[in-house]
Amino acid sequence: MIKTRWVRNAAVFGTAVTLSLACAGFAKDSTAAGFCQETDMAGLSLSLDKYYTENYAAPKEESDAKSEDTATATPAPTASADEKEDTPKKTEEKRKEETVAKQFRDLGIADVSDYVNIRSKPTTESKIRGKLYRGSAAKIIGEKDGWVKIESGSVRGFIRKDLLAIGAKAQKLAGKFGTAYATVKPGTITLNVRSKKSTESSIVTQIPEDEKYEVIGESDNWYRVTIDEDTKGYVAKEFIKTRVRFKKAISIAEEKAELRRKAAAEKAERERLEALA
Known part of the structure; x- marks a missing residue:
């Protein structure tokens, strides 16, 4: 132990003297001096640690190495099957969303045989405010419990979401x-x-x-x-x-007005034909 301490102290002293002589040459230049202190002192510490470890601490390292070799490796966490399947799905959904033109991201087109009712509340028992006929479009401004809140023409209300083509589906129907x-x-x-x-x-x-x-x-x-x-x-x-x-929704009031207009036009035509008879 005495010999070991003497050897290490001698190594420290010798290296320190060498370092002092090397730094003395840069004393006139404060920047160079700073560099010598910051860089070489760090190197000195590393050199001494390495010297002592290699010559006097080897048995302990070997013991540590053996224990590390025999230790059981902890497996890295792996994604569950659901996560693996979900990641491609999310990527595909994001890709589809990015390819949808901006106009169609919040647009719904009535994908029905005739028309869909626009209601005052998200329930089939609520008042009908208007109609969105096949191929007509509405801007989607909200969503709740399987219904979407829309505005189209002069009408604002709720439509069942499953009756509309939205986003990419709406874009396909554009033509x-x-x-x-x-x-x-x-x-x-x-x-x-x-x-x-x-x-x-x-x-x-x-x-x-x-x-x-x-x-x-x-x-x-x-x-x-x-x-x-x-x-x-x-x-x-x-x-x-x-x-x-696209064509817009029509309110109940507008629909009634249109029916009156058509009835009046048909009546006028009948009267004209009767006058010619």
Whole structure:
């Protein structure tokens, strides 16, 4: 033990003297001196620890190593079967949500044979405020107990969620029930309307910003639009933003007014035919 302590003290003294001489050369430079103290002192501590460990503490390390070799490894926590199955499902749901156009994320389309009632409360016993006919759309503003709160046209109320196509399903029905309109993106003063799907084709006319044109066809990079009754042509997609319009809900009051209007028109037609007879 005395010999061991003497050897370690001698090593410390010798290394310290060497370090002092090395640092003395940098005394004029405060930055260099700081570096010598911060870096080399750390190195000294590590060197001494290593020296003593390798020469005098080896038996203890061997004992520790043996105990570590024979110790039972603790298995890393693994995900349950449910978690493994759930992760791909969540990823797929997120991917689908990201691919749904912004317009359809909170849009519901009546996916029924005729119409669906819009009620004052989320219950089939509540008052009917209006009707959402097949293919008509409503903005979803809330959800509760299998019902969604919507607004469409002049009507606000509740519809059973299972009677609406929402999100990705609504987007799939857009071409069937909606009418797409193209608008020139801001920053494009005028946009060329071409006779064919090519920048080499002739220019039919030019269209300005903010005006809406019905989309009647689509290909990879072009939309075919209607400018007026006699003019149709192609516009490049990169300069266009589109939005789909749908029919809206009709309130009970509006429906009754429409029925009265039709009845009056039919009566007038009968009277006209009688006068001609």
